[in-house]
Amino acid sequence: MEKSYLKKLALILKSIGFKLHIVITRPVEDSIFLIERLKKMGHMVTHLPVIKIEGLKTKKINLEDYGGIIFTSSNAIKFLNVEKFEAKIKCYCVGKATELTAKRVGFINTHTSEGTVNSLVELIIQSFENKSKKLLYLSSEFISKDLDVDLINAGFMVDRISNYTTLPVQEIHKNTVDFLHKKVPDVFFVYSSKSAKNLFNLINKYSLLNVVTQSNLMCISEKVLLVLKQIKWKNVFVFTPGEEEFLIDKIK
Secondary structure, three states: OHHHHHHHHHHHHHHHOOOOEEEEOOOHHHHHHHHHHHHHOOOEEEEOOOEEEEEOOOOOEEHHHOOEEEEOOHHHHHOOOEEEOOOOOEEEEEOHHHHHHHHHHOOOOEEEEOOOHHHHHHHHHHHOOOOOOOEEEEEEOOOOOOHHHHHHHOOOOEEEEEEEEEEEOOOOOHHHHHHHHHOOOOEEEEOOHHHHHHHHHHHHHOOOHHHHOOOEEEEOOHHHHHHHOOOOOOOEEEOOOOOHHHHHHHOO
């Protein structure tokens, strides 16, 4: 019954005329807007998060002690632990999804950089004038870019607090595995080294090697790409977050 359903679904999707089948491996908090944009462009999107988020215990934070706060992910906002909240504090975010989450919890003075952490660093350097006030950087336990170090080297005072961590997803639902075999993805988007390592493990665990070798791979950096180069993908690319929908034109 299940195989019959998946076969019918694949035929329906083909008849509708989806442009590409795209797999997004980020947690939903960081990918919801991208998924919506890709669907509006006529692509079929499979959301396959390969890491999950878990909060870490932190001391209560008094935002009045800081001149600005930095978020590179919506997850850091989700686990925000404050003693005194300051709505007007300068709030720096990577991406519109993170900025929207910040606004939803009450920040009103938001500044966003669409794309990379590097572009956010440049935005902060250009717009945060009061170097006598400290910046607060709330981040994952594991980061691929030392944003705080770059800002300190540029003359800013920064406190970094890790308030969440990432754990590997151990299981993929059978329906999803079967569908990936039925409708081979055109491209996988991977956003961190931890995601790449766990995707590699899941590919082996669920015997998906014959699937992904027919797919293209998009990685956020050469470092992330290195983890998955053991697999012979159709093609491999390095991309900048925010450019996904423009780069898929390269997929053949």
